[in-house]
Amino acid sequence: MRANYLFTSESVSEGHPDKVSDQISDAIVDLMLSKDPESRVACETLTTTNRVVLAGEIRCKPMYDEDKPEWEANGFWAPGAQEEIEETVRAVVKDIGYEQDGFHWKTLEFSNYLHGQSAHIAQGVDSSGNKDEGAGDQGIMFGFACDETPDLMPATLDYSHKILQRLSADRHAAKVSFLEPDAKSQVTLRFENGQPVAATAIVVSTQHAPEYDDGEKEAELKAYVKQVVADILPAELLSDETVYHINPTGTFEIGGPDGDAGLTGRKIIVDTYGGASPHGGGAFSGKDPTKVDRSAAYVTRYLAKNIVAAGLAKRCTIQVAYAIGVSEPLSLYVDTHGTGSVPDEQLEQAVAAVAKDKLGGLTPRGIREGLGLNKPIYRTTAAYGHFGRKPEGDTFPWERTDLGDALKAALG
Structure with missing residues (x-):
C-alpha cells in the first residue's frame, strides 16, 4: 500500500x-x-x-x-x-x-x-423440497472497513456525506432560506503514513434560491458552506491552504430531476466506500434482500467492520461470490492489506465459522434471517450512504459491532 x-x-x-x-x-x-x-x-x-x-x-x-x-x-x-x-x-x-x-x-x-x-x-x-433458497442473481460483492473515522469508513466519503447531511438538516429545519434539495460534495485529503493529515480541496455545489449567485447573497451562501465544512471536518485538517470550490459553475437554480434525469442505481460508489474499496457492480436500491447484490454487500460490511472494530486489522476488504439459484457462496476472500494481526487465511476461516454460528451462514436465507432484513428498513439507506450509519432499532443492523469476541474465539 x-x-x-x-x-x-x-x-x-x-x-x-x-x-x-x-x-x-x-x-x-x-x-x-x-x-x-x-x-x-x-x-x-x-x-x-x-x-x-x-x-x-x-x-x-x-x-x-x-x-x-x-x-x-x-x-x-x-x-x-x-x-x-x-x-x-x-x-x-x-x-x-x-x-x-x-x-x-x-x-x-x-x-x-x-x-x-x-x-x-x-x-x-425459492426453496423447495431439499433445496434452500438460492441467490437472486450471480455476482460478486465487497464489504470494507478502515480505521480512518469513528464510523470505520473512509474519511473522504464520511466527511462528504456529513457535509450534505448538515445542509439537508438545516434546509428542513428552515435554519437557512436559500438552500434547495439538490447538492453534491467532494473532499480531497492528503494522507501520510496511511492516515489523513490535511484537506487540500473541498467542493460543494448546492441548488439555491434565486439571486444567491451574485453579490452579498452569494457571499452569504459561500460563508455558510465554509462554516458547515469547519463544523464537520476536524480542525487539524483545515488550513489556509485548503482550496474551496463552492458552486463553481456560478448559478445552480435549476436542479433535481428538472435539471438532469435520475435513475435508480447510478450512485453505487457514493452508496458504498467512495472508491476506497472495490465494488462488485450491483446496485442496492429497489431490491429485496434475496438479491445478494444488496444483502451480501451488507453482510460483508458487517464482517469487515467487526474485524476492524475488534482490533484485528486497521483495514479490511471481504469479497464473496454467488451463482443465481445456488445458496452457498462460491468463494470467500479476506484481505487486510498488510494491517492484520493474524494471517488473512486464518481470518477467512474465522469469518466463515462466525457467519455460520451467528447468522446461519452466508446463504441468502442465513444473511436475511441473521440480520433481520425482511423488514421495511430501506428508504433510509437510499441517501447519504448505506454504510457508516448508526444502527437504531431494526435499521442498519449490518453496522453493529457485536462479533469481536466471537471472531477472537474462532481465531483461538
Missing part, C-alpha cells in the same frame, strides 16, 4: 435526481415488505421533469388481485394497490422537499410499469 497520497470521494444529497430515484425505489421495497415480508421486488425508477416512471418486477400477494393469478396486464393489481403505490411515490418527493415548477410532488406525472416476477427467476430463488 502507498503511505503518502491524495485521495478524493464525493457524495450527493437526497435531492440529487439519482438519489430521488433510489429513495422512491426503496420506498416501494418498504411498501411491499410491509405487506408481505416474503415479497420479491426489483423496482427501477426514472425521474425527469415533472415525471416519475416505475418499472420492474414484484411478487407481493396482498398487492395483486387474487382472482387473476396469471398476472394479467390489465387485471394485475388488487383494489387500491396502484393508488397506494402512487401515494408512496408522491410522499417521497414531498419529504425531500420538491415543490418547484419543474418537479413538484403534487403535479408530477406518474406511470407504473411494475409487473410480476419471472417464474424462471422465482424457481431459482
Whole structure:
C-alpha cells in the first residue's frame, strides 16, 4: 500500500435526481415488505421533469388481485394497490422537499410499469423440497472497513456525506432560506503514513434560491458552506491552504430531476466506500434482500467492520461470490492489506465459522434471517450512504459491532 497520497470521494444529497430515484425505489421495497415480508421486488425508477416512471418486477400477494393469478396486464393489481403505490411515490418527493415548477410532488406525472416476477427467476430463488433458497442473481460483492473515522469508513466519503447531511438538516429545519434539495460534495485529503493529515480541496455545489449567485447573497451562501465544512471536518485538517470550490459553475437554480434525469442505481460508489474499496457492480436500491447484490454487500460490511472494530486489522476488504439459484457462496476472500494481526487465511476461516454460528451462514436465507432484513428498513439507506450509519432499532443492523469476541474465539 502507498503511505503518502491524495485521495478524493464525493457524495450527493437526497435531492440529487439519482438519489430521488433510489429513495422512491426503496420506498416501494418498504411498501411491499410491509405487506408481505416474503415479497420479491426489483423496482427501477426514472425521474425527469415533472415525471416519475416505475418499472420492474414484484411478487407481493396482498398487492395483486387474487382472482387473476396469471398476472394479467390489465387485471394485475388488487383494489387500491396502484393508488397506494402512487401515494408512496408522491410522499417521497414531498419529504425531500420538491415543490418547484419543474418537479413538484403534487403535479408530477406518474406511470407504473411494475409487473410480476419471472417464474424462471422465482424457481431459482425459492426453496423447495431439499433445496434452500438460492441467490437472486450471480455476482460478486465487497464489504470494507478502515480505521480512518469513528464510523470505520473512509474519511473522504464520511466527511462528504456529513457535509450534505448538515445542509439537508438545516434546509428542513428552515435554519437557512436559500438552500434547495439538490447538492453534491467532494473532499480531497492528503494522507501520510496511511492516515489523513490535511484537506487540500473541498467542493460543494448546492441548488439555491434565486439571486444567491451574485453579490452579498452569494457571499452569504459561500460563508455558510465554509462554516458547515469547519463544523464537520476536524480542525487539524483545515488550513489556509485548503482550496474551496463552492458552486463553481456560478448559478445552480435549476436542479433535481428538472435539471438532469435520475435513475435508480447510478450512485453505487457514493452508496458504498467512495472508491476506497472495490465494488462488485450491483446496485442496492429497489431490491429485496434475496438479491445478494444488496444483502451480501451488507453482510460483508458487517464482517469487515467487526474485524476492524475488534482490533484485528486497521483495514479490511471481504469479497464473496454467488451463482443465481445456488445458496452457498462460491468463494470467500479476506484481505487486510498488510494491517492484520493474524494471517488473512486464518481470518477467512474465522469469518466463515462466525457467519455460520451467528447468522446461519452466508446463504441468502442465513444473511436475511441473521440480520433481520425482511423488514421495511430501506428508504433510509437510499441517501447519504448505506454504510457508516448508526444502527437504531431494526435499521442498519449490518453496522453493529457485536462479533469481536466471537471472531477472537474462532481465531483461538
